[in-house]
Amino acid sequence: MARIIGLTGGIASGKSTVSRMLRELGAVVIDADEIVRELQAPGSPMLRTLAEAFGPEILDESGALRRDVLGEIVFRDPDARRRIGQIMHPPVVAEMARRARAARDSGAPLVVLDVPLLLEGRVAGSGTGAAGDYEAVVVVTCSEEQQLERLMARNALGREEAERRVRAQLPLDRKAEMADYVIDNSGDLESTRKQVEALYRTLTRPSDRPAPEAGP
DSSP: OOEEEEEEOOTTSSHHHHHHHHHHHTOEEEEHHHHHHHHTSTTOHHHHHHHHHHOGGGBOTTSOBOHHHHHHHHHHOHHHHHHHHHHHHHHHHHHHHHHHHHHHHTTOSEEEEEOTTTTHHHHHTSSSSOGGGSSEEEEEEOOHHHHHHHHHHHHTOOHHHHHHHHHTSOOHHHHHHHOSEEEEOSSOHHHHHHHHHHHHHHHTSOOOSOOOOOOO
């Protein structure tokens, strides 16, 4: 039976690159961010709850979520960040668990649950990271300076705002200490790919260990 693993990292660390490589190798990747976007569609219960909590200014004229506005709230206000997590986490967890079970039952060689804040809840003691539900946790790392440079280039941010966003998350070195496996994405793509291929071979070897219950 396929292993179910958690994949995480930090903003602009290269987690999406590693996720894509795992998918290309044959893993079924269940992306928490994709599920969030689906559950935040205009008119959805989640979006209505977010608008009630944070005001109609988080919506555009068509009723769609203004992700840049919500992002500002998330990265500037820890209390608001916790409240957003309370609203979003339960339905996202339920949907990820459903998809993980379906993927495992379909015979997938590896099921990867891609969760950006997998370990933050574990450290906070809130349980929102639920890292114990995975057979293994993989963390993608790079240096903080690389994170900042990549984030500034990707999102057209100034350094101060980029630093605020990076430091709103658990430091990557702390996440690496909590990982079962680490992918170092500080080098070139070929270096990262070789690490991902080796990891995939390791995680898809036959095992007599029972598979964990599905759920992020």
